[in-house]
Every structure is written in structure tokens, then in C-alpha cells.
Amino acid sequence: MSSTLPNSPLTTYVLNTGDGVPGARMALSLHRLDSLLVIWNLVTVGTTDEDGRCPGLITTKAFTPGMYKMRFETGQYWESLGQNSFYPYVEIVFTITNPNERFHLPLLLSRFSYSTYRGS
Amino acid sequence: MHSPYSPLTTHVLNTGMGVPGAHMALSLHRMDPSTSLWNLLTTGTTNDDGRCPGLITRETFTPAVYKMRFETGQYWGSLGETSFYPYVEIVFTITDHSQKFHVPLLCSRFSYTTYRGS
Numbered sequence: 001m002s003s004t005l006p007n008s009p010l011t012t013y014v015l016n017t018g019d020g021v022p023g024a025r026m027a028l029s030l031h032r033l034d035s036l037l038v039i040w041n042l043v044t045v046g047t048t049d050e051d052g053r054c055p056g057l058i059t060t061k062a063f064t065p066g067m068y069k070m071r072f073e074t075g076q077y078w079e080s081l082g083q084n085s086f087y088p089y090v091e092i093v094f095t096i097t098n099p100n101e102r103f104h105l106p107l108l109l110s111r112f113s114y115s116t117y118r119g120s
Numbered sequence: 121m122h123s124p125y126s127p128l129t130t131h132v133l134n135t136g137m138g139v140p141g142a143h144m145a146l147s148l149h150r151m152d153p154s155t156s157l158w159n160l161l162t163t164g165t166t167n168d169d170g171r172c173p174g175l176i177t178r179e180t181f182t183p184a185v186y187k188m189r190f191e192t193g194q195y196w197g198s199l200g201e202t203s204f205y206p207y208v209e210i211v212f213t214i215t216d217h218s219q220k221f222h223v224p225l226l227c228s229r230f231s232y233t234t235y236r237g238s
Contacts, residue, residue, distance in 0.1 A: 115234075
């Protein structure tokens with residue numbers, strides 16, 4: 001039995017600002033820094049939907065304080081649109097101290113630029 | 121003989137406070153295509169203007185995948201503040217190394233932006 005918990009405390013949203021559309025069908029992965037070994041542990045792999053979102057990134061239970069990394073396969077994404085890009089991938093590393101809050105980690109992206117911010 | 125102009129430049133702006141991102145530690149790395157490991161090329165610190173001249177020479181600037189790492193967490197810590205991002209790494213591909221590339225970082229405690237300039 002697998003159930004997707006309805007509300008991941010961590011969400012993302014990819015926007016293709018170059019074309020003015022959602023960043024749909026982009027592969028991404030969430031990683032957590034191992035507290036002992038200084039290596040990244042893979043937590044989730046996923047792909048954004050038609051709307052550029054990826055529900056079910058992590059459960060509240062698994063969302064412990066620590067350092068996380070969200071990796072977006074942006075190079076792959078632009079290639080699938082027949083374009084090249086300055087960035088082969090984008091990795092955003094962030095610190096979670098209070099996992100009871102909600103964290104929204106969007107990526108606004110064009111072939112030659114990107115932005116992110118901490119939302120909720 | 122030292123070429124005065126690095127073909128790769130950066131500029132850090134502290135958009136949270138409306139000032140240059142001065143005295144921020146950074147490093148430039150190149151990916152070794154055979155091992156997929158990062159080789160450290162340069163370490164530096166931004167000046168009062170948020171810039172870091174002399175990042176790389178034209179001869180060393182071969183086509184490859186590069187990574188610029190900015191010690192943003194350290195920077196905000198030195199200002200007595202916390203930040204959402206412990207560091208920022210920007211990975212980019214250089215195919216035509218005869219061009220000039222400007223990789224700026226506009227950052228606040230809870231947001232950052234970069235773009236390919238020249």
C-alpha cells in the first residue's frame with residue numbers, strides 16, 4: 001500500500017521564465033546531508049507535472065532538521081526542448097532548522113538565468 | 121606574463137541590504153571530464169565593490185563545466201545574520217572560451233539570482 005501524503009512540508013515550483021510557461025516534466029531530486037558522513041543521501045526523485053510542481057516531495061516525519069539539496073535537471077530539460085543552456089543543472093542547498101514550518105523552494109529559470117527564494 | 125583581464129568575472133550584490141557583497145569568500149572549480157571530480161582552480165574574496173578580479177587566465181579557461189562556489193552562509197554570519205542558504209554553487213558550461221562570461225550573484229538572506237552576462 002502506498003499513499004502519497006497530501007501535504008509535503010517542502011514544495012517546489014519550476015517556472016520557465018524564458019518561454020513564460022511552467023517548467024513541466026523536469027527531473028529533480030531531493031537530498032539530505034548525512035549528519036555523520038558528510039555525504040548526500042538521496043531522499044526523493046521526481047519529475048515536475050504539467051504545472052511545474054512536484055507534490056509529495058517528503059513526509060512530515062522524514063523532514064528532520066538538517067542541510068538539504070534540491071537538484072533540478074535543467075540541462076536535460078532544455079535539451080528536450082531542443083535548446084542549449086548555460087547551466088547543466090541547478091542545485092540549491094538550504095538549511096532547515098525548524099521543520100514545523102512550510103518551505104516553498106521555487107526555481108524561476110531561463111536558458112541563461114535562474115532565481116530562487118524561500119517561500120512558505 | 122600575466123594577462124590583466126580574466127575572461128570570467130563575478131559580482132556579488134547583497135540585495136537584502138542594497139550594498140555590494142563585499143568580503144565574501146568564493147572559489148572556482150573545473151570538472152575533470154575523465155573522473156567527474158572537481159578541481160579547485162582559484163580561491164578568492166570579493167573586494168569592497170563585491171568583485172573578484174583575476175579569477176582565471178585566458179590560457180587556463182578551457183572549454184569545460186565550471187563551478188563557482190560562494191560562501192554565503194559565512195558572509196551572512198559575519199553580518200550577524202542567519203541565511204537559508206549555507207552556500208551557493210553555480211555550475212555552468214563553457215563551450216566558446218573566447219567570449220567573456222560574467223557570473224553575478226544577487227543575494228539576500230532568503231533568495232538569490234544569477235544570470236549569464238558578458
